[in-house]
Amino acid sequence: MSAITLRSVVKRYGSVEVVHGIDLDVEEGEFVVLLGPSGCGKTTTLRMVAGLEDVSDGELSIAGRRVNEVAPKDRGVAMVFQNYALYPHMSVRQNMEFALRPLGLDAAEVDRRIQEAAGILGLGELLARKPAQLSGGQRQRVAMGRAMVRTPDVFLFDEPLSNLDAKLRTQVRLEIGKLHNRLGTTVLYVTHDQVEAMTLADKIVVMQNGHIEQVGTPEQVYAHPNNMFVASFIGSPSMNMIPARHEGGRLRAEGLDLAVPSRFEGKLPEGQDVVIGIRPTGLQRAEPGAADAVVARVEVTEFLGNEALLDIRVGDHELIAEIPAAGRPAPGDEVSLTFDPSVIHLFDPQTGATLSR
Numbered sequence: 001m002s003a004i005t006l007r008s009v010v011k012r013y014g015s016v017e018v019v020h021g022i023d024l025d026v027e028e029g030e031f032v033v034l035l036g037p038s039g040c041g042k043t044t045t046l047r048m049v050a051g052l053e054d055v056s057d058g059e060l061s062i063a064g065r066r067v068n069e070v071a072p073k074d075r076g077v078a079m080v081f082q083n084y085a086l087y088p089h090m091s092v093r094q095n096m097e098f099a100l101r102p103l104g105l106d107a108a109e110v111d112r113r114i115q116e117a118a119g120i121l122g123l124g125e126l127l128a129r130k131p132a133q134l135s136g137g138q139r140q141r142v143a144m145g146r147a148m149v150r151t152p153d154v155f156l157f158d159e160p161l162s163n164l165d166a167k168l169r170t171q172v173r174l175e176i177g178k179l180h181n182r183l184g185t186t187v188l189y190v191t192h193d194q195v196e197a198m199t200l201a202d203k204i205v206v207m208q209n210g211h212i213e214q215v216g217t218p219e220q221v222y223a224h225p226n227n228m229f230v231a232s233f234i235g236s237p238s239m240n241m242i243p244a245r246h247e248g249g250r251l252r253a254e255g256l257d258l259a260v261p262s263r264f265e266g267k268l269p270e271g272q273d274v275v276i277g278i279r280p281t282g283l284q285r286a287e288p289g290a291a292d293a294v295v296a297r298v299e300v301t302e303f304l305g306n307e308a309l310l311d312i313r314v315g316d317h318e319l320i321a322e323i324p325a326a327g328r329p330a331p332g333d334e335v336s337l338t339f340d341p342s343v344i345h346l347f348d349p350q351t352g353a354t355l356s357r
Contacts, residue, residue, distance in 0.1 A: 002061075003028045003154055003186040004049060009058035011044050011210075019044055020210045021058065026154075026203075031180050031187045033197040036207035037233070042190045043158055045207075049188060050079050050156050063153055073102050075154075078147035082159040084139045086131040092118075092142050093127040099146045117145040120182065121175070137168040141175065148183075155180075157189040161196060173199060194234055198222070206230050228352040231277050231345060237309065240283075240319045242276040243349060251276060251346075255315025258292050261341040264355070268346075274355065277345035280309065283321035286338040293336040296321075298329045310335070 004026035011019035019041045026032045034042035047053040048060060051072030060068055067075050078099075086095050096114045105113075118124045121141045131139055140160055147155055160176070161169045177200055180187055191197055197204050198218045206213045206221060206229075214226040225231035231239045244253040246268040251258045253276070260268060268274070286293040296319070300311035308328040310321040312335070321337060329335050346355040 002026060003030070003063060004188060005059075005061040005064075006045075006049075007059045007061075009045070009048065009060055010056045011041070011048060011053060012056040017056075018210050019048075022210075022212050024205060024212065024215070026186060026188055028186055029184050031189065031200055031202045032205060033201040033203070034188065034190045034205050034207060035192070035194060035197040035233075036213075037192055039209075040207040041210040042192075042205075042207050046079075046156055046158055046188060046190045049075075049154070050077055051075050052079075076152055077154040077156055078150045078152035079156040079158065080140075080143045080147050080160050082162055084131070084143045084163075086139060086142060086146075088131050091128050091130055092123060092134075092145075095131070095142060096146050096149050099150055103150070113149040113151070114145075117148040120148070120179065121145050135168075136164050137172050140164065140172050144176070144179065148179075152185065154186045154188060157187065159190055159192070161191070161193070169196075176200065194236065198234075204234075206233065208233075224354075224356070225277075225345070226354055228275065228277070228347045231347070231354075235279055237280050237320045237322070239277045239279050239345070240317075241347075242278075242317050242319070244274055244276050246270065246272045246274060253315065253317070255317060256294055258339055258344075259341070261344050264346060267355070273349050275347040275349050276339075277347055278339055278343060280320040280322035282340040282343040283319065283323075283337045284340060285323055286336045288336045290336060290338060293338050296335050296337055298331050298333045298335060301328055301331055303328070312337075 002025040006022055006024040008021045010021050034045060036042050044053060048055050055068050059066060062075055093114060097110060100110050118127060121144060123141060123145055161172055164172060173196060201218055204218055204221050205215050208229050214221055214230045221230060221234050242253055244251045249260050251260055294314050296312035296314045298310050298312055302309040303325055306325055307322055308325040312319050312321055348355055
């Protein structure tokens with residue numbers, strides 16, 4: 001039985017439809033990330049699961065029970081918000097106790113749950129403090145603890161790291177991953193940050209304009225994107241996209257003349273327009289004159305430690321290459337690069353759909 005099931009779920013505000021009949025299964029114990037740009041419908045979907053937004057059409061089930069009309073407190077879910085949503089006049093302990101009031105537990109059980117959550121999250125020495133006395137990372141851990149004490153069937157996270165600085169984001173992200181591994185509770189997590197999605201998720205749900213574009217493991221959505229949107233949204237830096245045409249077994253564009261990768265042979269009609277997709281790591285330094293090498297002019301070099309990013313120009317195309325930092329070229333240099341045929345993707349320029357399957 002799935003922990004969360006959405007069937008043809010629609011959300012409308014008046015006459016404006018913002019979530020368009022999506023289907024999704026979240027299995028028990030899974031860590032599922034809803035990923036997409038601002039306005040894609042991911043937070044609205046999460047809030048429908050939480051009961052904070054009504055479902056306009058379709059069916060939403062939690063643990064096999066239809067919950068379309070069930071109050072948020074009776075759904076067996078607990079939500080961690082972007083802005084912590086802590087009561088500023090209450091101590092950490094009181095914030096966690098407040099979450100337990102609707103359950104009618106005795107004082108001993110309340111204390112047991114608070115002490116257990118505080119021990120897991122390292123909050124034991126902070127229980128008497130007020131939120132104003134805590135760092136951003138500590139406040140987010142308190143918000144997580146307040147959700148934990150309810151022992152929910154499902155944890156819901158709405159952009160929980162977006163208010164933290166880079167170092168704290170990494171730290172709290174690791175804590176969330178450890179928490180899930182320890183508790184094994186189902187998690188539905190919303191973010192626009194693909195690094196969070198790739199590092200935390202068992203399964204990623206990529207959304208755009210209220211539609212689900214792809215569902216898969218981090219490896220699947222990275223290596224086998226369904227379309228140009230997923231390909232360009234997943235991965236940093238983004239995948240390079242180059243309009244080209246199939247002519248005589250070659251992929252031709254200004255400044256490019258590449259052999260069609262063997263897995264596409266016999267699948268592309270002569271004269272078909274395509275979009276070549278290749279990640280920056282798929283562009284590799286080559287000796288001048290090497291087979292299928294292209295000559296690129298370096299515009300900008302970015303040093304990243306072991307690697308360097310090259311902003312290069314090939315004909316009219318501006319591309320990004322990621323190469324070892326040692327011996328990197330300087331701006332203004334010309335370099336020869338080959339396209340690794342094993343990681344070339346081809347897309348339909350009209351629909352954006354992959355041609356790689």
